[in-house]
Amino acid sequence: MADKKTPGVNPNSNIRSVAIGAAFLMAMAAVGPGFLTQTATFTGQLGANFGFAILICILVDIIVQLNIWRIIIVAGKRAQVIANDVFPGLGYLLSFLVAVGGFFFNIGNIGGAGLGLNVLFGISPENGAIIAAVIAISIFIVRNAMRVMDRTVQLLAVIKIGILLYILWVTKVPFQAAATHAFVPTKVDFYSIVTIVGGTVGGYISFAGGHRLLEGGAQGVKDIKYVNEGALTGIGIASVIRIMLFLAGLAVVMAGFKLDPANPAASIFQHAAGNFGYKFFGLLLFASGMSSTLGSTFTSTSFLDYAVSDQAGAVFKRYRGSFIIGFIAISTAIFYFVGNPAQVLVLVGALNGFVLPISMAILLVASHRQSIMGGQYRHPRWLSWTGWIVVVFMAYAGVRTVMGLF
Template sequence: MAAEKDNTTTTTARPKGARTALLGAMFLMATSAIGPGFITQTSQFTMQLGAAFAFAILVSLIVDFAVQMNVWRVLGVSGRRANALANDVRPGLGWVLAALVVFGGLVFNIGNIAGTGMGMQYMTSLVDFIPSEGTAYGLDPRIGAVISVAVAMVVFLVKRAGAALDRLVVVLGTLMILLMLWVAFTTSPPVGEALRQSVFPETTEWVVVTTLIGGTVGGYITYAGAHRLVDAGQTGPEHAGTITRSSMTGIIVTGVMRVLLFLAILGTVMAGAELSEKNAAADAFGFALGDLGVTVFGIILWAAAITSVIGASYTSISFITSSETPDRTRNLMTVGFAALCLLLYLVLGKAPATLLVFAGALNGLILPLGFTIILWVAWRRRDLLKGYVYPKWLLISGLLAWILTLWLGYQSLGGLAELWNS
C-alpha cells in the first residue's frame, strides 16, 4: 500500500539550468492559458455576471488542476510527449492528435498575433504616432504584430533557445502578475463578495463555465508546460516529486493570474464604470489609472499575447517532431510556423470568425481525446510509466474531469454540426 501513496521521491539539488527549465515550464503553462481570448472573455463575463463570475473561475481552476496534474504526471514520468505516447498506445493515434493540435494552434495563433498588435497599439497610446487609416492612436497594429513575431523568432534563433524561452516567459509572466496586482489594489474590488459567490453564486451560467474551460485547458494549452518539462529532461519515476511540485506551482500561477485579472475588472464594474463591449478591459484599466492605465493594459495584453504566440508555436511543432529531431531543426520549424501565422494574419487581417469557432470546437474534441490517452496509460499501461505505480486519488480526480470533458466534446460536436450546416 505504501507504494500507492504518491511514489514521489526526494531528489537532490538540481542545477540552475534545470531549475530555470522547470520555471519556464510552469510559466509556459500559465501564460499559454492567459491569452488575448481569456482577457476578452474575462472582461465580458465580469460585466455580465459581476462577482458571480468567480464561480466559473473556481470551477475552471478545479478542472485545470485535475487535467494538468494528470497530464504532467503521465508525460513527465513516461518521458514521452503526448503524440509519441498516443502512438505507443495505438499506432497512428498520435498523428491524429497532432493534426488536431497543429490546426487549432495555427488558427488561434493568428488571433494571438492580432493580440500582440493590439497590445502594442495600447502600449504606445500616449505616443504621438501618425495614425493609420481607422486607427485613432498608438502604433499601427500590423506593425506591432510584425515586431512582436520578430521578437518571438529571435527567442528560437538564439544559440540557447530553450533557456531564452524559459527566461522570457518567466519575466513576462511575473510582469503580468505585478501589473494586475497593482490595478486590482487600485480598484478595491469586493474580495469578500467574490469569495462568497465563488461557492454560492447568485447566478450560474454553464455556457460561461464551458467557454472558460475550453479556452484555458483545451487544445495546445493542455500540453504546453508538460512538453517543455519533457524537453528539459526532468522525467522518469525518480523525478515524480519534482513533476508534482512543478505542476501544482504552475496551476497556482495560472490561478493567481486569472483571479487578479478578474478582480481588477470587477473593481471597476462595481465602482460604476461604463465599459464598452469592444474594449472593456482597456476601459477598466483606464478607469482605474487614467491614461496610464491604457498603457498598462497594453503591456499586459502584449505580454499575454506574445507568450501565447511562443507557447502555441512551440507546442504545435513539438507534436510533429520527436526527441531525435535536432534542436536547430525544431527551432527553425517553430520560426517557420510563427512566420506562417503572421503571413496569414497580414493577409486576412484577423483569424476568420468561422475558423476561430471551428478551431474552438475542435479544442473541445482534442481535450477528451488526448485526456483519454493520458488516463488509459495511467490506468492500464504501467509499462509505459517505467513501472511507476500511479496514485489512485490522482486517477480518480482525472476520471471525474474526463467525464466533464466528454460533455464538452459533445457540445463541440453540436457546434461543428451547426457550422457544417450553415
C-alpha cells in the same frame, strides 16, 4: 519504456531550473490574450457569477496538469508518441487537434502583442504584430534558445502581475460578492466554463509544461518530484493572475461601467485608471501576447516530433527552426491580412474545451499500460478518478454548449 532516453535531452540540465521554466511557460500560455478577452467578456455578461467558472477552471487545471505532466515524464515520451502507443494512429489525431488549435490561438496571440504595441506607441496593430513576430523568432533561433525562452517568459510574468496589482490597488474590489458567487452561483453558464477551461488548460496549453520539462531532461519515476514542483508552481501563478484579472473586471462592472464589446479587456483598465490604465493595458496585452506566442509555438511544433531514437531526433532538431519560423510567420500573415482576433480567441477557446476530454482520456488509458509506463509505476488512484471526472464533465459541458447554440 520509461527508462528509454528521449531525443534532444541534455543529461547535464539543471532539472529544477527547467521545472520552474516549464511552470512559467505553462502559466503564461494559460493567461494570454485569449484569457484577457474571455475573462472580460464573460465578467461583463455574468458579473460575479463568472467566479464559479474561474473556480472550476482552477480545479480542472490542478487535475489536468498533474496528470499530464506525470504521465509524460514517467513514460519519457511526448504525448503524441504515447497516444500512438495506446493505439496506432491516435497520436496523429492528437497532433492535428492540438497543433491546429495552437495555430489559431497563435493568430490571436501575435495579434494581441501587435495590439499592445498599438496602444503603447500608436503604430498599426499589423505592423506591431510583425515586430512581435520578429522578436519571437529571434528568441527561438538564438543559442540556448530554451533558456532564453524561459527567462523571457518569467520576465513577462513579473510585468503582468505588477500591472494587475496596480489596477486592483486603484479600484474598489467587491471581494464578498466574488467569493459568494464563486461557490454559490445564481447562474451557471456552461459556454463560459467550456470556453475559459478550453482557453486556459485545453489544447496545447495542457502539454506546454510537460513537453518543456521532458525536453529539459526530466524522465522516469525519479523525476516525479520535479513534476509536482513545476506543475503546482505553474498552476499557482496562473491561478493568481486569473483571479486578479477577474476581480479587476468585476470591480469595474459592479461600479456601473459597461464594457466595450469590441475590446472588453481594454475597457476594464481604462475605466479603472483612465488613459494611464489604458497604457498599462497595452503593456499587459503585449506581455500576454508574447508569452503565449512563445508557449503556443514551442508546444505546437513539439507535436510534430515523433522521434523515438537519437537519430530520428537529430533529424527533427535540424528542421525544427524552420517549423518554428513558419508557424509564427504564417500566424502573423493571417492576422495582418484578416485582423480582429477577439472573436477567434473566444471561439477557439471553446473548441479547445472539446480537445481536453479527448486528450485526457488518451493519456489516462496510457497511465495504466505497463508497456508505456514501466512495470514499477502505479498511477495514483485519486489522479485517475479525478481525471476521468474532468473528462466526463468537460464532455457533458461541451454537449450542453452545442445544444444551447440551436
